[in-house]
Amino acid sequence: MKKQTFDSKPAGPKPWYDPRVRAIFFQVVAIALVFWGGWVLIDNTLSNMESRGISTGFGFLDESAGFGIIMSLVPYDATMSYGRTFWVGLTNTLLVSAMGVVTATILGFIIGVARLSSNWLVAKVSLAYIEVIRNIPLLLQIFFWYFAVLSSLPSPRQSVDVGGAFFLNNRGLYVPEPVTQDGFGLVWGGILAAIAAVIGIRIWAKRRQLATGAIFPTFKVGVGILFLVPIMSYFLAGQPLEWDLPALKGFNFGGGISIIPELAALWIALSLYTASFIAEIVRSGILSVSKGQTEASKALGLPNGLTLRLVVIPQAMRVIIPPLTSQYLNLVKNSSLATAIGYPDLVAVFMGTTLNQTGQAVEVVAITMAVYLTISLLISLFMNIYNRAVAIKER
């Protein structure tokens, strides 16, 4: 037998049996592999491009694009630069994403709550909606709205005409465009005054509730003010607004604002599709609040509406927010399916036409990916901030 020593630390294992040593070793190996892989990729790309005579760099962004885009939020024509096509694509992507997020959220919350309704018909209709919409591929739904529904609308000459102001045909929806005249400043003033008044009333009502307990119908009065004050100032200023009505000129409409069918189809499909997922998220969020909470609230005499607003929804939100965030991210990324029907979003314009014409694949793909990454990270950031605000504190 060996003699045992008690004054030293317990004998450590051999280094290759020590988990701490192993962890460091594997991390060093992993980092080395990543760097080696990155170096191989870059080196390979650069040498390939050199051998094919492709120049690298972002100089191409200043060259003239020379192609037209059917829809643009920023001023654009074919003489402008490739850099400009990037902004056109980006704003179009942001437009359809923002529209989609708003409608999908509203629709999703309504359907999610309806799914839990005690009314048999309402609950089953919501269930059918969710099961049908979320189980059909999104691309198919975009095609359905674009080719089956919107393309089968009548031609411009046979437009659906609503009061000579709204026209719907297979080229899109045409609505009158408001053109402000002199004196419209008063209406803007009226709108601002109404908003200020509503904020003031909200603060006052909150203070009064704290002080006297009386609850003021802020919402109803606020909506009333928001409508009445601008309308009154509009008439006071002598109706300083004219409408530019769309009218048939040749084979198509001119004037007014047009919503192209590509945008409409993409917007409808993205909204309906994402809403079906949001509805399930909302339903699970509400169900995650235990029945005891509702019972306790009812036992305290809070009516159903207040129970939902003060007890159930604040608790459901913390369950809803994280998966809701990923649905928003999905919606933004899914908007790139625009390419399939020719809506000029970032992918269709910049990674499509611009890339084809310039051949600057590495730069264009890198920029596009960086843009989607930035949008997604920004959405995540804001949702995380909101989530932190509604989180429940324990311990």
Added chain:
Amino acid sequence: MGKPMTEQTQTPETQSSPSTDVGKSDIIRVEGMHKWYGDFHVLKDLNLTVRHGERIVICGPSGSGKSTFIRCINRLEEHQQGKIIVDDVELTDDVRQIDSVRREVGMVFQHFNLFPHLTVLENCCLSPIWVRKTPRKEAEATAMEYLERVKIPDQANKFPGQLSGGQQQRVAIARALCMKPKIMLFDEPTSALDPEMIKEVLDVMIELAGSGMTMLCVTHEMGFAKTVADRVIFMDGGEIVEEAPPHDFFTNPQEPRTQKFLKQILQH
């Protein structure tokens, strides 16, 4: 507040309640009440009259319908047949009647059911502010008063998740009391608690009973029943089997089912 009373019906404590006829008139009347869950007949022909200021303990084996019964009194459960009249309001499908009864009836649950997203103080003020339309300052002052009564004023700004079970249940009692209810329902208030926390909750309940509150308690705490109850009701299989003052109930039960139940719970 007042001292515990053993002869509630003969010494009405007028000063503790706004009502002048404490101990005389009925505050709850249940007549021929039946309830079914689908085909399952949970409550069978229940009749009960509770007077102002009476303390009633309901006991019985699990599944006997005692929780369901007191949950019918504030309409957390619907009854299908018979009448329930609480403070002169009959419980029907009319939501206004249901809400007006719930305002006057406080309830304490087995699992506390505090609102985890609100602080202790906010839990207590929620209903007074939104339902009674009390000014916040006044509601908070009342809440602090009741939190002192249940001996946890120092926890007012903590969240329920930061409290022990016994503390949470005492907050739940304070929360119900903040609505100044005429009746308090307790649904197994100590069943989810560790043994060392049961006493702190029972102490609060005994103090409350002493103040002349009308109380209906579903509980297995027989010591509590002996100390404070005016009547003990024994339920089994959805029926009221026996109803007696605690002394008679524990020393001289009439029904064989009661005798069997008491034997089982008092054995150890």
